[in-house]
Amino acid sequence: MRRSYYIAKAVFLESLKNYTLVSMIVFGVVVLVASLFLNNAMLGEYGKLVVDLELTLPILIGLIIIIFNGTRLVYDEIEKKTIYIYASKPIKRWEFMLGKFLGLTAVFLVVTTIFAILGFLFLMLLHIPVKGQYVLSLFFSIMELMILLSVTMFFSSFSATPILTGVFAFVIYFAGHLAPDIYQYSLMAKNQFVRVLVRIIYYILPNLSYYNITKEVTHNISISINQIYYVISYALLYIVLMMVFSILIFEKKEF
Amino acid sequence: MTEILKAEHLSKIYKSPFFRINHRGIRDVSFSVNEGEIFGFLGPNGAGKTTTLKIIVGIHRADSGRVFVKNIPINDIEYKKHIGFLPENPYFHNYLSAEEFLSITGALYGLNGKKLRERIKEVLEKVGLTKYELRGKRIKNFSKGMIQRLGIAQAIIHEPEIVILDEPLSGLDPIGRKEVRDVILDLKKEGKTVFFSSHILQDVEMICDRVAIIADGKIIKTGILEEMLVKKDGAYEVKLALKESSSFDVIKKFGEISDIEGNTVFVYVDNEESKDKLLETIVKDGFGKILKVNPLHKSLEDEFMRLFNIEEKNEA
Amino acid sequence: MKKLFNIMFGIIIVLLMSMVYFSNSQLMDIYSYRDKFVQDAKYIPREMTNPHWLGDFNIIYADFIWFESLQYYGDRKEKKASLEYLSNIFNSITNLDPYFEQAYSFGATLVGTDGHNWKGCEQLLKKGMINLPDDWRMPFFLGFFNYMWYKNYRAAELWFKIAVKKPGCPERIYHFIPFMHFRMGDYYTGMLMWIEIYNNAKNEQEKKGALQNIKVYAKKHLTKAIRSFIRDKGHIPENLYVLVKTGYAKGIPNLPDGSKFYYNVVKDSVLIHK
Missing domain, CATH: 3.40.50.300 (P-loop containing nucleotide triphosphate hydrolases)
Known part of the structure; x- marks a missing residue:
């Protein structure tokens, strides 16, 4: 475990020193500041725009990180042969994979924290009360990104190119959000075979729509403890399964 | 060990x-x-x-x-x-x-x-x-x-x-x-x-x-x-800068001219004795300058090539 | 063999060309309407009505369409162009962000007043009531528009009654309910409601206003009853209680400040004195 921490540290440091992440954060901050000036157009729902941006910008940046960094996380190591250095060190392969995963998770955490703090500052500036539910929503979005990252790592453990993995991740993201519609379709389909097939697809896909509670949060709709418990355990289960599969594939891999 | x-x-x-x-x-x-x-x-x-x-x-x-x-x-x-x-x-x-x-x-x-x-x-x-x-x-x-x-x-x-x-x-x-x-x-x-x-x-x-x-x-x-490096004793390569091209004939007595570039000449000498004589003649008679004297080993490279040849023959 | 192939090839080419021509002429037909449609169609993001397509960004996209809708509204208003598609825009916004309260109330107002699309307005507000069941604004606006545009006072009164039961509803909304009864001609019920408001009033100002309203309603109620009594019976009622007995008035109200009613025959009006 401790060795995973050092791998995570390497991933984290490298991501932070990468200009792309910094420039994305700067872009996000600029958008957030600009939203302050547009706030009057929200007609009575003051602060809605700030809250919306605060809650969605970390996901946007996280998605970009996954598609541009997450897909190359393992691929680059193999392609550029950095893996040789780690493989010759006393570190097991599962520790290596876990470290990679935790490193990017730490990046998500930092990005989210930055936007949370900035958003809360702006809300105070506008004299709008800050609610604990915002933190819950941000927590949910980190979990969503972690699920997506684990899926991406699973794909990248056997996919040929990072571009293909990126496309996979992108499709999975939107398909995961369409999960409730897929379920509805499985109920409505007339053909029995199609019905079963669609139902299987529904169970395989990560149901990311659970993690989109932005609209509930911005409009003070309450979220039950049961839902929170269910969603957290779903995320844990999905991440563990995906990581186990990708580690199993990675263990067999020869570079 | x-x-x-x-x-x-x-x-x-x-x-x-x-x-x-x-x-x-x-x-x-x-x-x-x-x-x-x-x-x-x-x-x-x-x-x-x-x-x-x-x-x-x-x-x-x-x-x-x-x-x-x-x-x-x-x-x-x-x-x-x-x-x-x-x-x-x-x-x-x-x-x-x-x-x-x-x-x-x-x-x-x-x-x-x-x-x-x-x-x-x-x-x-x-x-x-x-x-x-x-x-x-x-x-x-x-x-x-x-x-x-x-x-x-x-x-x-x-x-x-x-x-x-x-x-x-x-x-x-x-x-x-x-x-x-x-x-x-x-x-x-x-x-x-x-x-x-x-x-x-x-x-x-x-x-x-x-x-x-x-x-x-x-x-x-x-x-x-x-142990792999076998020396081939006494073979030398001498590099000379000659004043006149007419002195080629003199040099040919001592060894083979392997390469000529303008006035610069590479001479392959079989043994140590003729090498000494060659150098002596050039210094005494003032034919030109001695640029380099290089002893020739049978190097690892030759060994390598030899081993390869054996390998190929065996395969064939 | 080669000849046959050439002929076949030629026929296929001709067929293809003709198909292109005919499909093109159909397309031309569509494009003739292009100018008419493009302005409005541009603002109807039909594909985006399912919020799940957008992942986590449905909310932020709703905000963008909101800004766009304001611009669209201003632009068309200035040009005095038709605003009939306005309801589609607000529908998309509320599909993407079902809890966006302003999109319902403000949107419905625009759709009703400037778009002249009563049906769209009503649909929008009803959708708002389903998605935001605890908000008083949707039923209130629905009642208000019923009163303003349809002159449907009964429906308006019902909607106001619903609005009043929601949490956070301002006290002033209560005043609309007796007013609807007034408009319907049911002065007595309205007056009873005003008496209730008077009894529950928290400050002097409100009490005074309520009392004034009570008197107006009471006068109207009694005048109406006396007039119909005279019209039917041909003579003036002996006293006001006769009106109740004969069924012309629902009741004689006891005014909270203890005033009494008098009927001035010459002026044909009801007076109130202490």
């Missing part, structure tokens, strides 16, 4: 995933490396050098055969603490600095805190990276030589007994080669064992104590370098 690294009957065949065609690999490779020596692993490109190294280092699993370092088998995680590895054309995280990278690799061996920091300083000093301005410089901006040094630094950070280097001298300029060579010799002085592969014969010739020659996935010969 105790054996530190021992490889027994290593075999590895790469299979194409779709067509089940067997690709290059290694067959029944066995050798052992003694403590405190520089062991050269020599072979042409594609002979299986890197495959062997990858198996020794634990990147690949061998189909059959065993590897030990100090009698520890390879699947023990302790094994990797005794070896340091520099891959061919190493590539590190682009955006980290040298210190950060070394601190992470050091931490993987359980070094930390003050001890780690001191060790990093020591290692950077040893590989000669301290003469560059490193503060805040990203590995992305390093030159090839610096990366090679950093690679050696990460291989020796935990003071391993045996350092395994894959083509450490390839792709460097002459000064860089000299410096890396010095680092390897320094390691030997410290009592470390160095195992390195190369396809360049001169490097091996210069620094290795023992060599193993691999071709087409099989070890052809293992031995002490001095």
Whole structure:
């Protein structure tokens, strides 16, 4: 475990020193500041725009990180042969994979924290009360990104190119959000075979729509403890399964 | 002399995933490396050098055969603490600095805190990276030589007994080669064992104590370098700068003219006696200047080629 | 063989060309309407009505369409162009962000007043009531528009009654309910409601206003009853209680400040004195 921490540290440091992440954060901050000036157009729902941006910008940046960094996380190591250095060190392969995963998770955490703090500052500036539910929503979005990252790592453990993995991740993201519609379709389909097939697809896909509670949060709709418990355990289960599969594939891999 | 690294009957065949065609690999490779020596692993490109190294280092699993370092088998995680590895054309995280990278690799061996920091300083000093301005410089901006040094630094950070280097001298300029060579010799002085592969014969010739020659996935010969080098006594190549071209005839008495470039002449002389006479004549009669006298060895290269020829004949 | 192939090839080419021509002429037909449609169609993001297509960004996209809708509204208003597609825009916004309260109330107002799309307005507000069941604004606006545009006072009164029951509803909304009864001609019920408001009033100002309203309603109620009594019976009622007995008035109210009612025959009006 401790060795995973050092791998995570390497991933984290490298991501932070990468200009792309910094420039994305700067872009996000600029958008957030600009939203302050547009706030009057929200007609009575003051602060809605700030809250919306605060809650969605970390996901946007996280998605970009996954598609541009997450897909190359393992691929680059193999392609550029950095893996040789780690493989010759006393570190097991599962520790290596876990470290990679935790490193990017730490990046998500930092990005989210930055936007949370900035958003809360702006809300105070506008004299709008800050609610604990915002933190819950941000927590949910980190979990969503972690699920997506684990899926991406699973794909990248056997996919040929990072571009293909990126496309996979992108499709999975939107398909995961369409999960409730897929379920509805499985109920409505007339053909029995199609019905079963669609139902299987529904169970395989990560149901990311659970993690989109932005609209509930911005409009003070309450979220039950049961839902929170269910969603957290779903995320844990999905991440563990995906990581186990990708580690199993990675263990067999020869570079 | 105790054996530190021992490889027994290593075999590895790469299979194409779709067509089940067997690709290059290694067959029944066995050798052992003694403590405190520089062991050269020599072979042409594609002979299986890197495959062997990858198996020794634990990147690949061998189909059959065993590897030990100090009698520890390879699947023990302790094994990797005794070896340091520099891959061919190493590539590190682009955006980290040298210190950060070394601190992470050091931490993987359980070094930390003050001890780690001191060790990093020591290692950077040893590989000669301290003469560059490193503060805040990203590995992305390093030159090839610096990366090679950093690679050696990460291989020796935990003071391993045996350092395994894959083509450490390839792709460097002459000064860089000299410096890396010095680092390897320094390691030997410290009592470390160095195992390195190369396809360049001169490097091996210069620094290795023992060599193993691999071709087409099989070890052809293992031995002490001095024994392999057979001197052909008394043959010399003399380089002269002549004043007049008419003096060619005089020179021809002593030996063969192998090459002419304007007034510069290369002369091949059979024995020491005629060499002395040739030089004497030129100095006394003032025919011209002596630029270079080069004794000719039968070098490792010739040995190498000879071995190859035998191999090919056997195959045929 | 080669000849046959050439002929076949020629026929296929001709067929293809003719197909292109005919499909083109159909396309031309569509494009003739292009100018008419493009302005409005541009603002109807039909594909985006399912919020799940957008992942986590449905909310932020709703905000963008909101800004766009304001611009669209201003632009068309200035040009005095038709605003009939306005309801589609607000529908998309509320599909993407079902809890966006302003999109319902403000949107419905625009759709009703400037778009003249009563049906769209009503649909939008009803959708708002389903998605935001605890908000008083949707039923209130629905009641208000019923009163303003349809002159459907009964429906308006019902919606106001619903609005009043929601949490956070301002007290002033209560005043609309007796007013609807007034408009319907049911002065007595309205007056009873005003008496209730008077009794529950928290400050003097409100009490005074309520009392004034009570008197107006009471006068109207009694005047109406007396007039219909005279019209039917041909003579003036002996006293006001006769009106109740004969069923012309629902009741004689007791005014909270203790005033009494008088009927001035000459002026044909009800007076109130202490």
